Amino acid sequence: MEEAWKRTIDYELDMFFKDKKSRGDISKRLMVYSLEWLSVGYFSALYMAGKKFSKNSLSVKCSSDEVEAANRFLEDFFRDSGIGRLKLIGESGTRYVYRLEGCSTCSNMLPLDRQICYFEAGIIAGFLESKLKRRVVVRETLCGGLGDDYCEFVARVR
Numbered sequence: 073m074e075e076a077w078k079r080t081i082d083y084e085l086d087m088f089f090k091d092k093k094s095r096g097d098i099s100k101r102l103m104v105y106s107l108e109w110l111s112v113g114y115f116s117a118l119y120m121a122g123k124k125f126s127k128n129s130l131s132v133k134c135s136s137d138e139v140e141a142a143n144r145f146l147e148d149f150f151r152d153s154g155i156g157r158l159k160l161i162g163e164s165g166t167r168y169v170y171r172l173e174g175c176s177t178c179s180n181m182l183p184l185d186r187q188i189c190y191f192e193a194g195i196i197a198g199f200l201e202s203k204l205k206r207r208v209v210v211r212e213t214l215c216g217g218l219g220d221d222y223c224e225f226v227a228r229v230r
């Protein structure tokens with residue numbers, strides 16, 4: 073795995089120096105990738121960090137507790153903050169499915185057989201927990217890290 077991260081980081085830098093404007097948020101990507109290169113097990117920390125931030129700070133900025141309005145707020149936040157284009161694509165009351173296109177963490181990265189957008193997953197989890205007042209677990213099922221064209225997140229309400 074360590075070799076895979078080095079390859080990924082070198083690829084990222086090659087792309088950056090080839091065309092400095094072609095990539096998303098290079099500083100964020102290098103931070104996330106380097107963290108994983110440095111150590112194991114930080115992914116759950118990134119998930120918990122995204123969740124804490126979202127549950128305690130971001131969700132407070134959204135005045136509505138109504139699920140549809142809250143999801144629109146979340147989609148707007150992802151877009152306006154430069155994370156990517158988030159869209160709720162499926163919903164069953166206990167399950168929410170989101171697609172994230174142009175993800176600033178993983179789009180067009182060198183795939184390395186794992187999903188990596190744990191911070192983003194945590195943001196969705198914390199936001200839904202705050203608005204639904206239920207426990208929510210989010211798993212990323214599609215990701216640039218797995219070679220997919222976009223990310224997909226499945227949120228399950230417990």
Ligand SMILES: [Zn+2]
Nearest residue numbers: 178189215223
């Ligand atoms: Zn991803």
